Amino acid sequence: MAYEQSPSLKTYKEGLPSSPPPDRSTRRKWPWVVITVLAVATVALAVITFARSTTAAILVGTGTITGKVVDETNRPIVAEIFVLHTNIEAKSNADGTFEIHGVPAGQQPIVVAYQGAGREFTVDVVAGAQVNMGTVQLTATAIPIIGP
Amino acid sequence: MLKKPSNTAQAFIEYILIFGLMGATVILSLAAMGVSARDVYCTVAQGLAGNPVSCAHYFVDDFSNLSAWTIVNGNWRNENGQLCGGGREGRIFVPLSERNYVINVRMALLQRGNGYGIYFRATNFDRVDGYTFQYDPGYSPGAFLFRKWVRGNELPPFARANAPGYQWHNVSRQIRIEVSGNTFTAYVDGQRVLTGSDNTYTYGGVGFRTWDATQACFDDLSVDPLP
Numbered sequence: 533m534a535y536e537q538s539p540s541l542k543t544y545k546e547g548l549p550s551s552p553p554p555d556r557s558t559r560r561k562w563p564w565v566v567i568t569v570l571a572v573a574t575v576a577l578a579v580i581t582f583a584r585s586t587t588a589a590i591l592v593g594t595g596t597i598t599g600k601v602v603d604e605t606n607r608p609i610v611a612e613i614f615v616l617h618t619n620i621e622a623k624s625n626a627d628g629t630f631e632i633h634g635v636p637a638g639q640q641p642i643v644v645a646y647q648g649a650g651r652e653f654t655v656d657v658v659a660g661a662q663v664n665m666g667t668v669q670l671t672a673t674a675i676p677i678i679g680p
Numbered sequence: 681m682l683k684k685p686s687n688t689a690q691a692f693i694e695y696i697l698i699f700g701l702m703g704a705t706v707i708l709s710l711a712a713m714g715v716s717a718r719d720v721y722c723t724v725a726q727g728l729a730g731n732p733v734s735c736a737h738y739f740v741d742d743f744s745n746l747s748a749w750t751i752v753n754g755n756w757r758n759e760n761g762q763l764c765g766g767g768r769e770g771r772i773f774v775p776l777s778e779r780n781y782v783i784n785v786r787m788a789l790l791q792r793g794n795g796y797g798i799y800f801r802a803t804n805f806d807r808v809d810g811y812t813f814q815y816d817p818g819y820s821p822g823a824f825l826f827r828k829w830v831r832g833n834e835l836p837p838f839a840r841a842n843a844p845g846y847q848w849h850n851v852s853r854q855i856r857i858e859v860s861g862n863t864f865t866a867y868v869d870g871q872r873v874l875t876g877s878d879n880t881y882t883y884g885g886v887g888f889r890t891w892d893a894t895q896a897c898f899d900d901l902s903v904d905p906l907p
Binding site: 578581641643650 | 690691695697701702704711712828830831832833835880
């Protein structure tokens with residue numbers, strides 16, 4: 533501090549101040565507390581949003597589902613198989629068997645459908661493993677006629 | 681040498697950060713709760729100035745024409761200002777991006793056949809994903825149903841209420857379906873007939889379905905925000 537800017541003795545005639553004047557940098561701490569709280573909340577919400585996404589499901593690992601689809605007379609059928617909440621779909625072979633790779637690990641709702649009617653199953657998919665649904669029997673119900 | 685920012689500049693940066701983070705927090709919170717910006721606007725606008733016209737309906741149609749509709753299949757037609765269909769599997773849709781809503785059909789008349797369905801949260805119309813409420817005298821002994829649709833395939837009902845002896849045909853009915861989160865509630869003529877829940881689909885449009893020998897007509901459809 534330059535000599536010219538020093539306080540005069542008059543300033544201290546009542547005695548020395550009990551504490552130094554407040555530092556401007558310490559008075560402005562509250563915005564950073566708010567920023568920190570908001571940043572933490574934003575990151576937490578972003579993590580929640582990401583955790584619900586398909587990408588996150590794939591990151592936890594994928595497995596394979598196998599099985600066989602037959603009709604009510606135990607005849608193998610070419611059925612459609614869908615993994616809900618994903619774009620994964622497949623068809624069974626002429627002998628009714630199917631194998632679907634890249635299914636996100638965890639409890640997965642699977643729909644097996646034939647001629648417009650389907651059934652839903654829950655399959656526990658294990659990352660890096662193959663789970664067999666066994667034989668799925670589809671019973672014919674009222675069949676919607678699709679067409680113009 | 682870097683120049684230390686002035687207090688004013690520092691405060692400006694802090695406020696920018698605070699408002700930016702507040703915006704991100706609000707957007708992510710709404711996304712996590714499944715609330716759209718439109719819902720927020722309508723709720724606020726309703727609180728401040730009554731129900732603005734733009735928020736009164738998500739969709740409304742008196743069926744004076746079918747220009748808003750996508751006919752996927754079936755014999756859908758305009759008859760005397762009503763939407764009529766039937767004679768085989770028929771599906772007709774209108775797209776919506778909303779998640780939660782109330783469907784009101786002022787007049788639904790089943791003239792003959794096994795019943796009709798009202799789609800909700802429907803997407804991918806050619807191979808529809810979504811749900812139907814079905815007014816279904818053909819589902820022995822006659823029942824109200826909620827079904828799920830996966831890529832155009834119907835699944836067994838996930839909610840069903842039998843209604844033997846119900847007067848299914850040639851009575852004009854008012855249908856109301858409340859679609860809220862994973863819970864769906866159907867009313868016929870103001871009486872609650874069915875409640876069901878499912879977590880598969882979160883948004884989508886509405887539509888109508890006929891099958892087999894059904895002949896049915898509908899009039900005055902509205903899709904509104906939940907009360």
